[in-house]
């Protein structure tokens with residue numbers, strides 16, 4: 429992704445992007461309240477079924493709140509939110525549909541760079557799921573301008589929502605393509621950003637089963653390399669088309685937004 433490193437590492441971007449120290453301590457507090465944050469993630473079948481049931485109930489009640497380029501346009505209603513970040517075409521919008529068990533609720537496209545704004549989806553007034561533009565190649569803009577757009581929008585979003593409604597960020601990595609240079613920069617960014625995030629490997633249906641573990645291991649190595657202590661230890665692996673790995677993610681989101689208190693599950 430030519431120019432991305434320079435862009436993401438430009439001093440103004442970094443200064444703004446990483447000035448979340450207060451939020452960091454807040455997030456560590458939130459994260460420590462999530463069952464399994466420091467241990468292995470091993471929800472019971474019963475808990476996963478409950479999460480599926482919960483999303484089955486709230487999925488049909490999800491509605492599009494609106495798009496924001498400037499965060500003044502973000503929802504005024506205060507609800508916990510979970511955001512989705514990743515390269516263009518990694519499957520962010522498709523994953524939101526899959527989590528909600530909806531087919532065309534969020535617009536998806538084969539053309540990279542379809543989502544250009546910060547889109548807020550109100551999930552039955554219990555939470556917002558937030559779809560962000562991707563980094564990397566954008567149809568019609570190219571890689572450099574596409575990434576500039578991402579940095580501008582995502583940085584504003586993360587800065588504005590830090591310490592407020594944002595509970596967690598899902599960083600999506602294409603399981604078939606693997607970790608690209610731009611993803612490494614995103615890892616670095618998230619590490620310095622400091623708020624809780626988790627890695628979601630997408631499009632696992634495109635990858636032969638025997639290779640799944642190797643891709644997961646690659647993520648563990650990167651987490652270790654960057655000493656990402658704000659990254660949830662478990663790596664989620666999903667397929668939105670085959671609908672696999674979704675129960676774990678639904679359960680995790682439920683905990684993140686306080687939909688269910690872990691003791692009740």
Ligand SMILES: Nc1nc2c(ncn2[C@@H]2O[C@H](COP(=O)(O)OP(=O)(O)OP(=O)(O)O)[C@@H](O)[C@H]2O)c(=O)[nH]1
Pocket residue numbers: 514515516517518519520521522523535536537538539540541542543544560561562563630631632633634666667668669670
């Ligand atoms: N095989 C497969 N294809 C997927 C999966 N998830 C998404 N796709 C496809 O990947 C393409 C991009 O999906 P989107 O959900 O629009 O990706 P995005 O990350 O929102 O992309 P931008 O908005 O452009 O940043 C679409 O053609 C989807 O059908 C998956 O789990 N498996």
Ligand SMILES: [Mg+2]
Pocket residue numbers: 520521522535536542543559
């Ligand atoms: Mg999208």
